[in-house]
Amino acid sequence: MAQVTPFTYRQGKSILHLLDVRCKFFIICLLSMSLLPAHFLACFFYGFILFFFFKNAGLNILSTLNHIKYFILLLFFIFIARALTMKGDIIFSFYDLSITVQGLNEGFLVSFKFFLVMLTGVIFSSTTKPSSVKSAVQWFLKPVPFVPEKRVAIMISLALSFMPVILNQAREISEAQKARCADLQKNPVKKIIRLVLPLLKKTFLSADYLVLAMESRCYSDDRTDPEFIPSGKEFYFLAASVLLSLGFAWL
């Protein structure tokens, strides 16, 4: 069985589930970029909006935070690094290291922005089918010259659908090795080599079978175009996101 992560698509009927994926793509790009120069007030306002859509999409905030705890730890390190390296009014000093007011502010702001971008990604991937992501990538790449958009789309689809299979194979190999006391090997490099070589072999073999299966179903680059089903509320969402990004600049 595939494991559920915060980025796994969850079935639902919320407005975000029904929104056209191209619109969602545009909105997350626009808002994520608008967040870069934004100040505290704008970030808190955006956080409040995200909280509303988190609830609306039926996602569990505590469970999500638990799943991204290592990312939050990384944000904490970013916060510390900023607090210690930014010049300004010193609050506390120890040898050459000084924590400044400006450093704390800047560290908190940068970490908070990263956190908000991460939550935006979680909402997007939890409410968007991987196949819709593939279709949107194909649609956005269509006008780009010399890029075989249909081939790129099928590669994305294969990568997304094969990830659980590869992870499952890695787990099986690891357990088979543990059953033969592989834990006694303390050298991490040797451990990784022992895992990676059979995993690569299995993955290439699976890829061979996949090629045969695709060929047997008449695989071709010239395929039926994907279908987009707009919910009818895309215009309002686009207008709101443009206003919001302008508001971020003003706040």
Next chain:
Amino acid sequence: MKKIIDINNISHTFDDGYMGIKNISLSIFQGEFIILAGKNGSGKTTFLRHLNGLLLPDTGHLIVNGQDVKKHLVQTRRTIGMVFQDADTQIVGDTVFDEVAFGLENLKIKRSQINEKVTQVLEDLNLFHLKDRNPHSLSGGEKRKLTIAGILVMDPQVIVFDEPFSNLDYPGTIQVLTTIIDLNRSGHTIIIATHDVETVIYDATRIIIMEQGLIKEDGAPADIIRLLEFYGVKEPSTSKFGLGIQPWRK
């Protein structure tokens, strides 16, 4: 009965010099239920891959509905669908619906027709309630049924199964077996390569036994059943105990 496949003296040698199949000639007719049996390495999979045009013969001719496979690959693959041994490695779509739609998208069928046909096939195979699920999260039997749906949606006349019951539990095997028998009853020609002859022999109309790339036996199940173990294939228990060929499922 209408002849669908006509195989005339085909052989195939791999790059390393190993001869996968040797001088095979036979005909396959509409509505037949054929078991292809033999030990590991007897050439079953190599033979099946020729039927779908995944491998092409070095010598001889393979004719499907009067057309040479070498010259009409797409038409052959529409006529003869193939379900592989490992369901996980043949699933392309990231939802059940997309997986079934894959073949039709390759044929550039209109989206409205794709949606209609996929829905119909999913309903026929009782998979419609799973249409938005990730295929890799399904049970073994459901996954195998999904791979059958992916083939069935392309309206094949012949469906070829390579070890369809491997790695399945009892309910999964029953699910898949029932689907296969229903397909045969609805007019599809079925060819199954399996070690597990006992499961399907009651419904089969013909058994072909292969050994070292050659066809050694070809005939009705009742005539061949006693010869199975001579070629390294387990004879059904009912036959061993003198009860003849009995249905495996109730």
